[in-house]
Amino acid sequence: xxxxxxxxxxxxxxxxxxxxxxxxxxxxxxxxxxxxxxxxxxxxxxxxxxxxxxxxxxxxxxxxxxxxxxxxxxxxxxxxxxxxxxxxxxxxxxxxxxxxxxxxxxxxxxxxxxxxxxxxxxxxxxxxxxxxxxxxxxxxxxxxxxxxxxxxxxxxxxxxxxxxxxxxxxxxxxxxxx
Numbered sequence: 001x002x003x004x005x006x007x008x009x010x011x012x013x014x015x016x017x018x019x020x021x022x023x024x025x026x027x028x029x030x031x032x033x034x035x036x037x038x039x040x041x042x043x044x045x046x047x048x049x050x051x052x053x054x055x056x057x058x059x060x061x062x063x064x065x066x067x068x069x070x071x072x073x074x075x076x077x078x079x080x081x082x083x084x085x086x087x088x089x090x091x092x093x094x095x096x097x098x099x100x101x102x103x104x105x106x107x108x109x110x111x112x113x114x115x116x117x118x119x120x121x122x123x124x125x126x127x128x129x130x131x132x133x134x135x136x137x138x139x140x141x142x143x144x145x146x147x148x149x150x151x152x153x154x155x156x157x158x159x160x161x162x163x164x165x166x167x168x169x170x171x172x173x174x175x176x177x178x
Contacts (some may be wrong), residue, residue: 010066019059024070025054028123031071033077034149038138039082049085053078079130079148086126113176118149122128124163131156132163 012020032053037046056077057064064073124132130149134140135156142160146153171177 006139007040007066008068010064013061013070014066017062021058024057024074028071028074029054032074034080035075036078038134038140039079040085045085049078049081050124051082056081075148075173076150079150081132083130083149089090116171116174116176120167120174122172126165128159128163128166131159136164161178 009023013024029050033046036049036053040046048058053074055075059078061109064070108118121129121132131145134145134148135142142153142156143168146156149156
């Protein structure tokens with residue numbers, strides 16, 4: 001979409017135009033879904049949260065500043081929806097066994113170690129888990145995570161450090177020396 005046309009769509013969206021919202025939905029739904037999937041690690045939950053995210057975006061159209069990035073704003077709303085989901089989950093969701101894996105240099109790493117590592121991630125508080133997943137697994141930049149969470153880059157680094165400390169402690173308690 002050309003920049004001038006996109007600016008017009010953003011202006012109309014901020015005024016509550018349903019067609020502009022629909023255009024933005026079609027343009028950004030894939031990116032929002034992928035971002036949420038990185039956080040919750042469950043495709044069905046990510047689909048539901050994508051719908052929830054766009055519902056929140058639609059309701060908050062009057063607070064959107066058309067001179068700013070819609071993508072960054074949508075990512076922040078999506079992150080908040082995912083965090084709300086993680087906080088409200090009654091039980092810890094088990095991470096899927098088929099997570100994309102970076103090829104390991106040592107093929108001798110057992111399924112048991114992977115299972116215990118996934119459990120350790122699942123025990124992290126939601127705010128730390130999100131940062132740890134995005135930093136350590138998805139390898140997103142600190143600045144991108146900070147923008148999505150609405151926190152400083154320093155806060156992302158602190159949360160990553162805390163998450164690593166808790167992960168190491170949890171793994172050590174399970175007999176694994178990280």
